[in-house]
Amino acid sequence: DEVRQKVVADWTAAEISKRLAAKADELGKRLKAGATLDVIASELKLEKQTKRGVKREADDVDFGKEGAAAMFGVGEGGTGLVPSPTGDGQILYKVAEVFEPAGADASSVPDDAQKSFTSGMSDDLLDQLVAQLQTQYDVRIDQAAVAQASTR
Incomplete structure (x- = not known):
């Protein structure tokens, strides 16, 4: 009975993860096709967040090290998906602007x-x-x- 509960819990977690990834991929395709983050967020009843000052190779609190690296890999106007650092979701992002930091020497x-x-x-x-x-x-x-x- 314990094994069955564990198998069901593992299957449920895997299924949730699979469906979340599929939904995130679908939303990523919509964003690349021209839909705005505002529209996508409102459809999902989520709040769009804007983040400034993401630094290359930083372990960002919201995006993690992998997320920050992915954002620097696409350039201005680029979009993508990264797993959240907590592992419980996906983050759909669009790089709105890129600029050189003031103290860049x-x-x-x-x-x-x-x-x-x-x-x-x-x-x-x-x-x-x-x-x-x-x-x-x-x-x-x-x-x-x-x-x-x-x-x-």
């Missing part, structure tokens, strides 16, 4: 990203220099020297 870039950019630019410049030198000078590889260097 080099100091706002995380240290690891700065190091990655610096390393990448250094590698690119070195590659360009080597390519330029190879066009100017006759380059030959001394295989014996390479073999000798790699055995030490």
Whole structure:
């Protein structure tokens, strides 16, 4: 009897999740087709919410880290669906505007990203220099020297 109750509860939860996902997909298609969030929200007797200041790679309280990342992946005017951070629903969103933050300068870039950019630019410049030198000078590889260097 306990097993039956658990199976019924699990099936019910899975069915609710499946139907919610299907409804969310339908609403997402309507939004992409031109319906407004105001119309969709009023039909469902829900309140449309506007959120400003969503930051890239932030663990947003309303959208979670995955939701914030998804929003930065679509750009202005883009729409999408993300699971709510609490796991009990889906969030249908539309990116209304995109703008550069007021304090966007080099100091706002995380240290690891700065190091990655610096390393990448250094590698690119070195590659360009080597390519330029190879066009100017006759380059030959001394295989014996390479073999000798790699055995030490």
